[in-house]
Amino acid sequence: MLIVMSHNAVQSDIDNVIKSVTEMGFTAAPIPGSERTAIGVLGNKGYVDDTNIRDLPGVQQAIHVSKPYKLVSRDFHPENTIVDVAGVKIGEGQRAVVVAGPCAVESEEQILKTARFVKQAGADLLRGGAFKPRTGPHTFQGLREEGLVLLAKAREATGLPIVTEVMSPDNVALVADYADLLQVGARNMQNFDLLRELGKIRKPVLLKRGMSATIEEFLAAAEYILSEGNDQVILCERGIRTFETATRNTLDLAMVPLVKELTHLPIMVDPSHATGKRSLVIPMSKAALVAGAHGVLVEVHPEPEKALSDGPQSLTFPGFDALMADLDRLKSCLASGNA
Ligand code: PEP
Ligand code: MN
Numbered sequence: 001m002l003i004v005m006s007h008n009a010v011q012s013d014i015d016n017v018i019k020s021v022t023e024m025g026f027t028a029a030p031i032p033g034s035e036r037t038a039i040g041v042l043g044n045k046g047y048v049d050d051t052n053i054r055d056l057p058g059v060q061q062a063i064h065v066s067k068p069y070k071l072v073s074r075d076f077h078p079e080n081t082i083v084d085v086a087g088v089k090i091g092e093g094q095r096a097v098v099v100a101g102p103c104a105v106e107s108e109e110q111i112l113k114t115a116r117f118v119k120q121a122g123a124d125l126l127r128g129g130a131f132k133p134r135t136g137p138h139t140f141q142g143l144r145e146e147g148l149v150l151l152a153k154a155r156e157a158t159g160l161p162i163v164t165e166v167m168s169p170d171n172v173a174l175v176a177d178y179a180d181l182l183q184v185g186a187r188n189m190q191n192f193d194l195l196r197e198l199g200k201i202r203k204p205v206l207l208k209r210g211m212s213a214t215i216e217e218f219l220a221a222a223e224y225i226l227s228e229g230n231d232q233v234i235l236c237e238r239g240i241r242t243f244e245t246a247t248r249n250t251l252d253l254a255m256v257p258l259v260k261e262l263t264h265l266p267i268m269v270d271p272s273h274a275t276g277k278r279s280l281v282i283p284m285s286k287a288a289l290v291a292g293a294h295g296v297l298v299e300v301h302p303e304p305e306k307a308l309s310d311g312p313q314s315l316t317f318p319g320f321d322a323l324m325a326d327l328d329r330l331k332s333c334l335a336s337g338n339a
Contacts, residue, residue, distance in 0.1 A: 001041040001048045002076050006060040009037065013058025020052055031077050036060070040076050042227070068216065069223035069263075071231070077264045083204050083232045086161035086180040088124050090234055090294050091266040096331060097295035099163055099268070100320060101127035103310035104140060105147035113302050115154035117317050121324045125181065126151070126160040127297060131167045132309060133187045140308040148178040155180075163206060163297075169197040176201050186211045186238055186273070189221050199228020206297075208236045208270070215255055219263055235259060235267045236297060237288075239274030248276025248313070251284055256291040267292075272299040272313045281315055282323050286330050298323065 003017055014030060014037055021028035021041050026048070029040035041048055050062040063075060070076050082091035090097055100123040105111045115126050130147025132140065143150065151162045161180035166172055167188055175182055181204050188194055189210035198205045205225055209218045218235065225233050237256065239249025251274035259267050269288035271281045285296045301307045301314040315323060 001044065001050060002063040002065055002070070003039040003041065003050075003053060004060045004063065005037045005039065005058050007036045009058030009060075013056070014039065017053060017056055017059060020056065024048070024052070029071065033079060038076065040070055042070065068220040071226040072219050072222045072233075072263050072265060074262060074264055079264060081231060081233075081264045081266065083234050083266055085125060085163075085204050088161060090268070092260070092294065094294065096289050096293065096327075097124040097268075098122070098324070098327065099125040099127050099295060099297040100300045100315075101163075102129075102301045102307065103272075103299050103314065104129040104132050104142055104308055105150050105164075106140075106143070106308050108150050108153065110302060111150050111154045112157055114300055115158045115160060117302070118300055118320060119158040119160050121321055122328075123160065123324075124295070125163050126154055126158065127163045127183075127299075128154075129165050129309075131165055131171065131175070133165065133167055133185045134309070145174065148175065152178050166194070166198070167191075169193045172197040172201060176203050179203065181206050181234070184208060189213055189218065192221075192224055195221060195224035196228050199225040199230045201230060204232035204234065205230065206234045206236055206268070208238045209240065209255075211239070211241045211249060213240070215259060215262070219259075222263070222265060233265050234294075235263070235265050236270055237267065237274070237293075238270040238297075247274070247280065249274050251275060253284075253287055253291045256288065256293050260292055266294040268295040268297055269293040270297040272297070272310070272315075276313045278304070278313055278315060278319065281313065282319070282326055285323055286326060289327065289330055289334065296327075 018028040027042040031038045080092035100118040105128040132142035163181040165183040166175040183206045186208045242250040271284035299314040304311040304314040
């Protein structure tokens with residue numbers, strides 16, 4: 001349930017509602033807004049009887065929310081959340097960001113070379129997997145902690161904040177020691193213990209949509225992180241499984257404006273994993289920004305043909321330059337309303 005206070009409610013009215021909610025055995029989560037305060041009621045298993053609440057002074061209305069997510073929803077939190085990744089602000093009204101880098105950190109030379117290149121081309125954040133969630137166990141699984149150390153070196157060399165995946169709750173503290181933004185991959189979107197652990201840290205999280213997850217399941221997964229106290233969550237659409245096999249996944253771009261209606265959290269798009277094809281990454285990056293995404297995440301490799309993972313979808317350095325030039329032009333058109 002969401003209790004919406006009237007715009008002239010005073011602090012003692014708010015305190016009074018919080019007290020009543022607490023006495024009913026639930027947790028009250030006040031959500032201050034520029035116009036009015038709302039108070040989320042958490043911890044209920046079913047319908048909450050609002051008779052003791054709705055007539056209290058300053059209460060405008062009680063809204064019963066039947067969705068499996070609350071803190072994530074716009075009903076609870078109408079204002080857009082802006083996520084701050086080591087000084088890079090991501091969300092509505094901010095410049096769209098570009099996260100770029102290899103699928104996996106493979107060597108010091110590879111990650112430094114890529115970091116320097118994407119930095120000078122204008123990327124905002126550096127990505128690179130150290131813990132890789134591979135489909136089978138006989139392929140490259142990532143350099144693990146050594147990969148994190150190399151990412152930190154690349155950050156030192158370029159100033160780019162780093163994004164990397166964490167696969168297990170046991171590794172959250174380790175990855176959080178290095179990363180500026182912790183990624184949850186599609187395969188772990190419903191690793192609920194991992195999500196809860198990420199809710200307890202004070203670093204932002206990039207949550208990718210599971211390959212067969214509905215939008216409701218996706219937002220419910222984000223709710224696990226927020227419900228533990230971490231509201232710095234960025235959602236990422238990376239394509240879903242459909243009957244179509246011509247592309248690696250099917251990029252669900254309609255979800256971008258829809259998710260912006262349903263939640264206050266920022267939404268990014270990963271056209272590399274969504275399409276699996278280098279030639280589609282530039283057009284789908286542009287489409288993502290036109291659809292309203294707050295940024296794109298793309299794979300870039302100095303020699304994609306030698307990449308240990310995801311070479312066919314990785315942009316070359318000239319390809320990344322072309323992407324950045326196109327996005328710059330597009331951003332000016334969007335800013336002037338001409339797109
Ligand atoms: C990745 O970003 O390298 C990755 C494994 O992505 P996803 O979880 O979307 O497949
Ligand atoms: Mn990849």
